[in-house]
Amino acid sequence: xxxxxxxxxxxxxxxxxxxxxxxxxxxxxxxxxxxxxxxxxxxxxxxxxxxxxxxxxxxxxxxxxxxxxxxxxxxxxxxxxxxxxxxxxxxxxxxxxxxxxxxxxxxxxxxxxxxxxxxxxxxxxxxxxxxxxxxxxxxxxxxxxxxxxxxxxxxxxxxxxxxxxxxxxxxxxxxxxxxxxxxxxxxxxxxxxxxxxxxxxxxxxxxxxxxxxxxxxxxxxxxxxxxxxxxxxxxxxxxxxxxxxxxxxxxxxxxxxxxxxxxxxxxxxxxxxxxxxxxxxxxxxxxxxxx
Amino acid sequence: xxxxxxxxxxxxxxxxxxxxxxxxxxxxxxxxxxxxxxxxxxxxxxxxxxxxxxxxxxxxxxxxxxxxxxxxxxxxxxxxxxxxxxxxxxxxxxxxxxxxxxxxxxxxxxxxxxxxxxxxxxxxxxxxxxxxxxxxxxxxxxxxxxxxxxxxxxxxxxxxx
Numbered sequence: 001x002x003x004x005x006x007x008x009x010x011x012x013x014x015x016x017x018x019x020x021x022x023x024x025x026x027x028x029x030x031x032x033x034x035x036x037x038x039x040x041x042x043x044x045x046x047x048x049x050x051x052x053x054x055x056x057x058x059x060x061x062x063x064x065x066x067x068x069x070x071x072x073x074x075x076x077x078x079x080x081x082x083x084x085x086x087x088x089x090x091x092x093x094x095x096x097x098x099x100x101x102x103x104x105x106x107x108x109x110x111x112x113x114x115x116x117x118x119x120x121x122x123x124x125x126x127x128x129x130x131x132x133x134x135x136x137x138x139x140x141x142x143x144x145x146x147x148x149x150x151x152x153x154x155x156x157x158x159x160x161x162x163x164x165x166x167x168x169x170x171x172x173x174x175x176x177x178x179x180x181x182x183x184x185x186x187x188x189x190x191x192x193x194x195x196x197x198x199x200x201x202x203x204x205x206x207x208x209x210x211x212x213x214x215x216x217x218x219x220x221x222x223x224x225x226x227x228x229x230x231x232x233x234x235x236x237x238x239x240x241x242x243x244x245x246x247x248x249x250x251x252x253x254x255x256x257x258x259x260x261x262x263x264x265x266x267x268x269x270x271x272x273x274x275x276x277x278x279x280x281x282x283x284x285x286x287x288x289x290x291x
Numbered sequence: 292x293x294x295x296x297x298x299x300x301x302x303x304x305x306x307x308x309x310x311x312x313x314x315x316x317x318x319x320x321x322x323x324x325x326x327x328x329x330x331x332x333x334x335x336x337x338x339x340x341x342x343x344x345x346x347x348x349x350x351x352x353x354x355x356x357x358x359x360x361x362x363x364x365x366x367x368x369x370x371x372x373x374x375x376x377x378x379x380x381x382x383x384x385x386x387x388x389x390x391x392x393x394x395x396x397x398x399x400x401x402x403x404x405x406x407x408x409x410x411x412x413x414x415x416x417x418x419x420x421x422x423x424x425x426x427x428x429x430x431x432x433x434x435x436x437x438x439x440x441x442x443x444x445x446x447x448x449x450x451x452x
Contacts (some may be wrong), residue, residue: 104419106423
């Protein structure tokens with residue numbers, strides 16, 4: 001399939017990239033891994049007048065912890081997330097989400113930023129990033145904005161990103177000792193799969209045998225955007241972690257979702273799986289918090 | 292407008308003029324005659340166009356040719372050595388891991404990348420590494436066996452290799 005014609009720009013800095021996007025307007029699209037954008041162009045779903053490749057902007061490829069934070073450039077690939085020592089050790093649920101995305105071939109191309117800005121409800125990385133309390137940095141020709149990732153999504157394929165802006169980085173705070181996180185993805189096969197339901201959970205515990213001090217549960221594929229399961233989090237707060245408690249949290253999570261019937265699964269099945277996978281993700285988070 | 296790019300293909304430096312909308316896959320097949328890289332779904336789903344880009348396997352149908360500027364591309368044609376087929380290729384032949392052959396170049400390149408990183412993988416690691424390469428003939432068993440055999444016959448790396 002032939003790609004539609006486009007102008008091709010290869011800026012070397014974020015500033016230049018934003019300038020080009022601002023000059024051309026919404027008909028210019030940033031190109032990172034290309035695993036969504038080029039496929040959509042081949043299918044003729046979109047025909048941007050210009051592509052602005054981010055491949056030569058080296059600052060977008062950083063993956064460095066500093067001062068208790070992990071700064072991840074938006075052009076870090078899913079493969080790097082899955083293999084990086086920093087990510088696997090400090091943010092295992094994110095590494096697992098990275099490892100669940102597409103196939104090895106796709107992971108070597110697909111980027112962190114691309115998986116976020118495409119805003120697909122079933123995407124692998126957003127639930128894990130949100131469970132760790134991730135924030136995004138957006139840079140545009142007219143300045144910079146920082147906001148929590150949960151405020152970034154507006155609906156399927158819809159975000160607050162403006163046409164002249166680039167998502168440059170995601171920032172995560174290093175989890176405190178005594179905290180852990182889990183990621184669970186359900187599909188009908190092990191690779192090249194879009195989630196039927198995916199769940200990320202983060203738990204911070206009060207001391208070795210203490211109660212739940214903080215909980216964040218994020219559910220994917222069961223609403224127009226990834227959603228926080230606040231009802232489930234309330235069930236957990238201040239309670240000692242047990243299987244029974246995790247089951248109750250899983251049931252409570254059903255209040256926070258609005259799944260639809262589609263060709264992947266029925267809404268009823270997705271509801272049932274949210275309860276199960278929330279419980280399992282919490283179990284994994286607790287194991288991480290109490291190694 | 293065409294852009295002039297330099298890249299290395301199978302250890303040979305080359306300079307080519309490419310249209311921005313041309314994929315690396317089409318550059319290899321149509322302009323350079325390297326038709327060992329197969330074109331099938333052209334949507335990043337089947338893995339038949341797998342090439343190594345700086346050592347990492349990718350779908351060549353999802354990479355623009357201009358994005359390969361300055362990088363090293365290895366295709367199935369680059370696997371053969373002066374002594375003939377690479378041991379991994381021989382293992383595919385000996386284990387009958389080829390039926391129609393369309394997925395084979397991609398399978399071999401994904402497997403090569405795995406063995407470079409992990410010379411003695413477990414069976415599940417082999418299956419994981421090949422999970423982006425679809426075969427519609429064999430059921431994968433013989434392919435996995437061929438990679439296992441190649442990894443067993445592979446000498447342990449010497450220091451400084």
